[in-house]
Amino acid sequence: MTHSSYALRATSSTLNFSSIPSTPKKKSSNLITDETGVHQNMKLSKTWRNKPLFRNQGDVRFKTGIEAAKLLVGEAKRRDPYEETYIDNVQSTMLTLSPIFDRNPKYAFVAKQIMEPERFIQFRVPWIDDTGVIRMNRGFRIQYNSALGPYEGPLNFGGHVNSSVIKSLGFLTTFSNSLTGFDVGGAAGGADFNPLDKSEAEVQRFCQSYMTELCKYVGPDVDHLLMGMGVNEKELGYLFGQYKRLNTKASSVRRKVMAGDDFHAPGYAVAHYAQQMLQDKHDSLEGKRCLIVGSGKVARSLAEKLKEYGAIPLTFSDQSGFVYEPSGFNDGQLRTVNKIKNERGLTVGRYIISSTTAKFNDPESLFDIPCDLCFPCGAMKELDGDIVAKLADNGCMGIIEGGHYAIDLDARKCLKKRGLLYGPHILTLTGAHIMSSLGGEGTDEMLAAEIERVYGDVKKTAQEFNARGDLFAGANILGFLRMANAMMAHGAV
DSSP states (O other): OHHHHHHHHHHHHSSSSSOOOSSSSOTBSSOOOOOOOSSSTTTTGGGGGOSSBBBBSSSSSSHHHHHHHHHHHHHHHHOOOTOOHHHHHHHHHHTHHHHHHHHTTHHHHHHHHHHOEEEEEEEEEEETTTTTTTTEEOOOOEEEEOOOSSSSEEEESSSSSSSHHHHHHHHHHHHHHHTTTTOOOEEEEEEOGGGSSSSSHHHHHHHHHHHHHHHTBBBTTTTTEEOOTOOOOHHHHHHHHHHHHHSSSETTTEEEEEEEOOOOOHHHHHHHHHHHHHHHOOOSSOOOOEEEESSSHHHHHHHHHHTTTTEEEEEEEEEEEEEEEEEEOHHHHHHHHHHHSSSSSSSSGGGGOSSSSSEOOSSSGGGGGGEEEEEEOSSOOOHHHHHHHHHHHHOOOOEEOSSTBBHHHHHHHHHHTTTEEEEOOOOTTTTTHHHHHHTTTOHHHHHHHHHHHHHHHHHHHHHTTTTTTTTTHHHHHHHHHHHHHHHHOOOOO
């Protein structure tokens, strides 16, 4: 089945918007202009270089793309000086976009618009615990950009959630969704509520209170909610149940405003991307020893798909530490891990009761274990430069992110310096959005085909902008251009 038929099927079985990429496909021209070749004359855009990018303290202009990127980062720091996570992501993204600003300065002004979200909603979430005490949490939803279509993005519950994290996730999701080529916007949300140490009744009461407020801003063809960290099928079910109680319309064209979608899609997609990366090196996942950081739904479904490719998943981790199977997890052991983690509040440490070969927190550090590939699927900035260097010293050939912003800026520099493969989260975490756009009839085979298409587009984009092999730069540039071209057509909105 061709990509066009996938897109047609997605249109008929999901939302009322086209699944065809918003950027026209032309073999001879790039995404910046309709002119052919890489080095166009840009005669219509040269005047933009003489216009002030900012007017906060006099007219601020730029001469090069790097100058424009630095001005944009400086503006983010000026306006949101305390949102470190968001600023880090703006900085790493804008620097990769500097070649675009060099070729067509007008895009720097569009990037300035993209840096500001369309809508940021924050609200209190009161709920009653099992002892009858009123508890209070903060709820968030950022509807970051709808240039390509209705908002779509994950919900995340956990003590780490704050306004900076949500803004950062909204920014990253917007680029990631645009990258898929489907017409969908970017959003993110959640609450500083930890579901792991709560009873099932408490989680249900919290979700109902959270949705009572959030339902004013989401709905079919408006904002589609997906699973995220701390939000699994149970939580999403409670949220949808409350949404149905409060609204007469809860779905559109056989698609709910929120659903479990395919529980396995995010993790499967990470494995598919890893296979694509290795195939480019005339290699495969067969026999690769894989270090998995985390034990959430992405980590566990990733392990299943890695095994199908012939790889060997070695570890899982959470707040209690990590478990290590020297010979790799077999199918029965994976089922045991799934059973443990599906029971609210249990940690991976429980696994050692059921295995005579497993090691718990041995060796001292998870990253001391020799491996071929590392898949960080846990918290943000979990891997720094020192950890990347340690992995490289132990023979690791690449790091493929299974979580948003899993490695920090220093780690990215170390990756490049040591020559390791890098699968950036902007690219690898597109699985949920692809499967959501394909609709209820989407299969893993269709997901793999779409991933092959997206991966090829990113490779070509990186090559066109003189960053051959840099998937991080290629993904950011491609996602930005598709979104920016739509925004320019909409005007000052």
